[in-house]
Amino acid sequence: MLWLVSVVIIVVLWKYFTQKQNDLARLPGPPRLPILGCALTFMGLTQEKMFKKVIDLQNQYGNRVVLSAFGRYSLQIYNVEDIEIVLSHSRNITKSRPYQFMEPWLGAGLLISTGHKWHHRRKILTPTFHFDILKSFLKVFEEQSRSMVEELRKLNKESTDFIDVIPFISDYMLYIICETAMGIKLDSDKSETKIEYKRAILDIGSMVMKRLANIYLHSKLLFNLHPMSRRFAKSLEKLHSFTDNVIMERKKAYDSGDVVYVVNADNGGSKRRLALLDLLLEAERKGEIDLEGIREEVNTFMFEGHDTTATALAFGLMLLADHEEVQERIFEECKSLYGDSDSGTSMSDLGEMKYLEAVIKEILRLYPSVPFIGREIVEEFMLDDIKVQKGAEVVVHIYDVQRNADLYPEPEAFKPERFLEADSRHPYAFVPFSAGPRNCIGQRFAKMEMKCVLSEIVRNFSLEPMKRGARPTLKSDIVLRCVHPIYVRFIPR
Numbered sequence: 001m002l003w004l005v006s007v008v009i010i011v012v013l014w015k016y017f018t019q020k021q022n023d024l025a026r027l028p029g030p031p032r033l034p035i036l037g038c039a040l041t042f043m044g045l046t047q048e049k050m051f052k053k054v055i056d057l058q059n060q061y062g063n064r065v066v067l068s069a070f071g072r073y074s075l076q077i078y079n080v081e082d083i084e085i086v087l088s089h090s091r092n093i094t095k096s097r098p099y100q101f102m103e104p105w106l107g108a109g110l111l112i113s114t115g116h117k118w119h120h121r122r123k124i125l126t127p128t129f130h131f132d133i134l135k136s137f138l139k140v141f142e143e144q145s146r147s148m149v150e151e152l153r154k155l156n157k158e159s160t161d162f163i164d165v166i167p168f169i170s171d172y173m174l175y176i177i178c179e180t181a182m183g184i185k186l187d188s189d190k191s192e193t194k195i196e197y198k199r200a201i202l203d204i205g206s207m208v209m210k211r212l213a214n215i216y217l218h219s220k221l222l223f224n225l226h227p228m229s230r231r232f233a234k235s236l237e238k239l240h241s242f243t244d245n246v247i248m249e250r251k252k253a254y255d256s257g258d259v260v261y262v263v264n265a266d267n268g269g270s271k272r273r274l275a276l277l278d279l280l281l282e283a284e285r286k287g288e289i290d291l292e293g294i295r296e297e298v299n300t301f302m303f304e305g306h307d308t309t310a311t312a313l314a315f316g317l318m319l320l321a322d323h324e325e326v327q328e329r330i331f332e333e334c335k336s337l338y339g340d341s342d343s344g345t346s347m348s349d350l351g352e353m354k355y356l357e358a359v360i361k362e363i364l365r366l367y368p369s370v371p372f373i374g375r376e377i378v379e380e381f382m383l384d385d386i387k388v389q390k391g392a393e394v395v396v397h398i399y400d401v402q403r404n405a406d407l408y409p410e411p412e413a414f415k416p417e418r419f420l421e422a423d424s425r426h427p428y429a430f431v432p433f434s435a436g437p438r439n440c441i442g443q444r445f446a447k448m449e450m451k452c453v454l455s456e457i458v459r460n461f462s463l464e465p466m467k468r469g470a471r472p473t474l475k476s477d478i479v480l481r482c483v484h485p486i487y488v489r490f491i492p493r
């Protein structure tokens, strides 16, 4: 035991004394104690306080801020030039350590994996987001948007009260990802398991953030000894049992040849499989992936494919409710496309919704569903005269760069017009879907889905906020969340 303690002390001291050769040690940041660094800065903070602290870092220390603990450095970047260098790097594609806290849940699926495994999986999964496949999802987006409108009408008849939009939208986003990507219809599922699945995601998110804030919980050993690990295991069980059922149900249909196909008319009528899960099951048959791999991707896509869009839409409805003039412009745009008819939406209709496109960009600028992303540096690189060494972590602050007053005058104001003007902004000034090799694979899916939902809602309702001008208190989580519910009133047109 004594020798172990001695080795740890030597390693820590060695790291401490060699840090002087590390350029990152010269950069500003919260006060660093010997050895501990800034490990105590975030200790014990609530998710709300943690979000605020992270946002304050740039105001206090500038565009490059360094956090450190036990000889490890984490560089926080806020300016577009640095962000471009980091996100466009072809070899620094490894996610930073905090992503490992989600690994028991998501496995080494597309979001977390790296290297050869990530390349291989991205190659298998990319065709699932091909234009023809997305086109075939339109029907599902539309059906679910119409069900949403029906349910809102029903709720209105029962009471004229405000609706808590986050859980409402989140249900529908889960139905959509299950039907499009997994080939499973879930909308009639009122079961406890669906509710538990969503509750477990919130629980896991808050536990991941607690681990992040409390450095001693970074250690697997100490975490496993902590009472939180038992709560974590329980949530995991709920998450996995829900997704395992989805896989088993689709596998049964796939093995019996009972899967739905899309006919690709533009390609001589050849058939394409509908769901991402079918593609994975086919890859399993060819020996390209095993069942555990399928599980990793299903867990990844079920989460990424619904929670991100639900968050964006909930903030979006809040902003629309607060801006009547924006709702009216969307309504007019839809009217010019559809007139008074109730006809369905085509891909070209979606392409014509230029104003709504700008609205969606402005929603994602103010409330990017993924506010920060992190990389573990595996190949050193330069930021001007600063060498970022192998082993450092770099965190890209999407939320802050998109609220930078030099890039977006009146940054806090909701002004979709800024995205209608000729775009002279730096290409990395707007990165809600990240950019470069690890960009969001589902971004076109998400934009189509958001257009369908928002246009359908605005065609049918005028939205009103509970309190005009109110803005939510945000908190750190796996995706951007707010501390209190968001209430909106939907008044039939």
Ligand code: HEM
Pocket (backbone or CB within 6 Å): 095, 110, 111, 112, 122, 181, 300, 301, 304, 305, 306, 308, 309, 312, 364, 368, 369, 370, 373, 374, 431, 432, 433, 434, 437, 438, 439, 440, 441, 442, 443, 445, 446
């Ligand atoms: C408004 C909606 C969405 C936003 C803002 C968003 C944002 C992002 C961001 C910022 C990343 C990079 C994460 C990182 O580097 O850590 C990402 C990755 C990813 N997203 Fe999305 N996303 C959205 C919707 C979706 C949807 C609908 C799906 C699936 C259908 C999806 C699946 C994924 C996956 C699998 C990755 C990992 C990709 C890779 O590393 O190869 N996302 N997303």
